[in-house]
Amino acid sequence: MHLGIPRRSDLRPKGKNKPLLPIPSALRSRFKDYSNKRTAIQAILILIIGNYIVNWLFSSSKVKHNFGHLTNQEALQTLQDNHGIYKNEISVGSKYIFPPIEHAPLLRELTLDRLFKNKVNPDNPQEKLYFYSDDDDLNDFNEIKDKSSSEDPLDQSLKAFKEHGRKVFRPSSGKKSPEIVLVTGVDFEKFEQSHLTKIVQNRVDYAHANGYGLYVRWIQEFTPTLQEYNNERNWAKLFILRAAMHAFPHAKYFWYLDQNAFIMRHDIELYSYLLEPKSLEPIMMRDQPIVLPNGAIKTYRKVKAEDMQIVITQTKDGINTDSFIVKNDIYGKGALEFWTDPLLRKYSSFTSDEKDALTHILQWHPVILSKTTIVPGRTICSLHSSNVAEEEDDTLFYQEDDFVVNFKGCDVHHTCELVLDSYWKKQQGTN
Template sequence: MHFALPPRKTSRPPPYLPRTSHLPGLRRTRLKLIALGGLFFLALIYLITRSGGGSSRHGLPAARVPKGNPPVVIVTVLDSTKFSGTYLQTVKQNRLQYAEKHGYQTFLAKITDYDLEGSPFSWTMVVAMRDALTKFPDCHYVWFLDASSLIMNPKLKIEEHVMPSARLEELMRKDLPVVPPDSIIKTFSHLRGQDVDLVISQDKEGLSTSSFVVRNGEWARFFLETWFGPLYRSYNFQKAEVHALEHMVQWHPTILSRMAVIDQRTINSYAKGTTAEEYKDGDLVVGFPECVTVGPQECETRSKPFAQAWKRVFESV
């Protein structure tokens, strides 16, 4: 009689087979419900944060939207080494009266207010702009106006005369050399008014920082921080912050893509200049950019007839 022999053992173990789950059906159902509930909760949080303004489209905290209180902050830097005391009082009165009429605020800084770490005092304008945004986080616009200028037309408002998208579409000069006369870098031909955050003009020398407007927002803070960066301040530009700005605009599309160059007389007329620059009755501003090179009394002398005209106009409205 032959008996079946037991199977011979082998040195090769059978392949590992993972145990199959034997969870009860009820437990699997509960786990599915918990997972679905978790997904629903996460989706709900995502939708709330997106629609409620608490986050950006990338899930990061969204930028704070300014309420427009005040609509505009006028920033002017006062330098007693360049201007007489009488003239500076005229400038202060000019800014305060105009701001009061339109519900604006003024930010009148002195060149001694900030530690510029050895940089020329002209850089104060950039720090003052940044400081104004910190002090008035709900403003819509910050308008820098140099102390060598006077506001002449109290009827014109920045948020109407310059900044509306449709108005910017009319004013901006497209495909224009950034630094005249033949810079190969030109203003964007496809730029739309709604995308503009920096409004500035040119004179015969290049970009003019005597009068320019910045729209409050994250881009404005980025722009001012970049402009005041130690690299630009340490570089020996002939005209310090002005040439630094021109360099930024020509080499950084992030800046150029948000900048509109408009006709000079819209916000920056000169008392004397070419036909395109020279002040005419009804213009918003008149400037005396070269008076500081002569002496502190010169700006007072050149501005006197305009100051008298300004006071008469303001008293009549």
């Protein structure tokens, strides 16, 4: 039995390069200390030399190599030719970009088969796949040439549909970009022309009253994009918002407002009402669960209003994306790009609902959560209810003089036209 007493074999060299006898323990510790110090000195010298080389290389260039270019507003607003869907774009001087709403019934008659190039899905013969086309015959103004000699309304609506997505706001000299742009997607298959006309007119009137820009797109324009991962149409709002940022690159804020919402107060200016830090600070819902009622992940307590890039609301069912605001900077754009990433869009639990994808992002990505604030629903998205709210401190349901009313779910009960008409008449009588 070995009791810790060295054997003769332990004293013999075990390799050709080993010393003949073991090194004394005192001397061994000195060598070890020297080796550690030498390694530390070598590491320090490598860092010093490496830092010198890097500084020499960067200082020899006239361009500053730092991360400032990632947050530089001027750099963020630099136009990129390949950012939009279409290679050929149409510059317009009007800050109100919206499609001819009177074409809604004609577009419904044309169907998607004539609005896009298409082919039968080889995996499902009952389904057609639609594609964007940038090879239409264009004139010198990037407008699609008329191929018909007649003034056929269907041909004119088809031409307008294909051209609308190419329009971008490029003001003439002396004009400035609006700082806030109101964004909406409209569905000509879901709503009648009368409904859509009131929605778009409501947006135009509000934007005009406050000097904002307006960007409205047909939801059907994004059919090929949504088909990539079988996303439902409510995902289109994110791509419309991205397109708005491309069309108005110098705007500071983008407010997406769904077609099932209606602005009741044109006298409320959004920046001073909500976006200005002193207005946003007292209504930020800190330590608020992302998943109601008792979710583990909550909004941060110690965040500042001036650092918020995304403003959203909640209902009792969770995050509400019928009305939300995104700031046009590196964090706002980054969050939107991440939100539309294919990894999220093709995940089976998110394909039908973009709200679930955002809920996931806020729970698992603290940087985005730290730039996002939840505000009371009635701030920018009061919910319509057939029952008059009795509690004055209710934060969800519409009350007299609220800013925006949201009649989400009206399509389920087939009451959209009726509900919108009642608010239209009320709003027209008070403004």
